[in-house]
Amino acid sequence: xxxxxxxxxNEESAxxxxxxxxxxxxxxxPNRELLDGLRIFRSQKPDAVLAVxxxxxxxxxxGREVFETCLWIGRFIEAWEKxxxxxxxxxxxxxxxxxxxxxxxxxxxxxxxxIDKYGPGKAAAxxxxxxxxxxxxxxxxMWSALAVALTAxxxxxxxxxxxxxxxxVNHLKRIDAPAAETAVxxxxx
Numbered sequence: 617x618x619x620x621x622x623x624x625x626n627e628e629s630a631x632x633x634x635x636x637x638x639x640x641x642x643x644x645x646p647n648r649e650l651l652d653g654l655r656i657f658r659s660q661k662p663d664a665v666l667a668v669x670x671x672x673x674x675x676x677x678x679g680r681e682v683f684e685t686c687l688w689i690g691r692f693i694e695a696w697e698k699x700x701x702x703x704x705x706x707x708x709x710x711x712x713x714x715x716x717x718x719x720x721x722x723x724x725x726x727x728x729x730x731i732d733k734y735g736p737g738k739a740a741a742x743x744x745x746x747x748x749x750x751x752x753x754x755x756x757x758m759w760s761a762l763a764v765a766l767t768a769x770x771x772x773x774x775x776x777x778x779x780x781x782x783x784x785v786n787h788l789k790r791i792d793a794p795a796a797e798t799a800v801x802x803x804x805x
Contacts (some may be wrong), residue, residue, distance in 0.1 A: 624669060632761035689705075
């Protein structure tokens with residue numbers, strides 16, 4: 617499974633490409649460059665899923681930066697879906713619960729959980745310049761992009777294994793609907 621995840625910002629966003637659970641490419645840059653890169657990447661890797669961290673409201677006042685970030689989230693999704701791509705919004709709370717099993721987790725808890733996942737320990741997960749680990753060179757918001765990618769991957773796998781049943785409404789017979797007619801014009805009992 618190939619997932620391109622974005623931790624969006626109002627001017628710059630971090631991204632991480634996860635291929636079968638391994639982060640292969642990651643970085644951070646201006647949103648306009650990422651938007652152009654999305655269009656190119658989508659044409660080269662049509663099977664990839666775009667996962668974007670979505671902003672949630674907790675009743676607090678927010679500033680201009682939050683609204684600008686929301687606009688960029690929409691632009692990223694529109695660019696991806698316009699070419700037929702599949703997108704997924706991932707909320708921060710879902711990331712915390714998936715990686716740390718606690719809604720109270722913070723960025724350092726998430727980073728520690730990621731190191732444990734790719735470890736054991738920091739030496740194996742991050743490594744050194746001479747012997748880099750799978751998380752070598754990850755910094756700042758790139759950790760969040762990786763966390764979004766892993767959460768999206770787990771959600772997709774869970775939906776594949778345990779698909780949601782069709783809505784119950786489709787299985788109920790409407791009692792106010794007229795009865796079906798038979799071929800000779802008589803109503804069925």
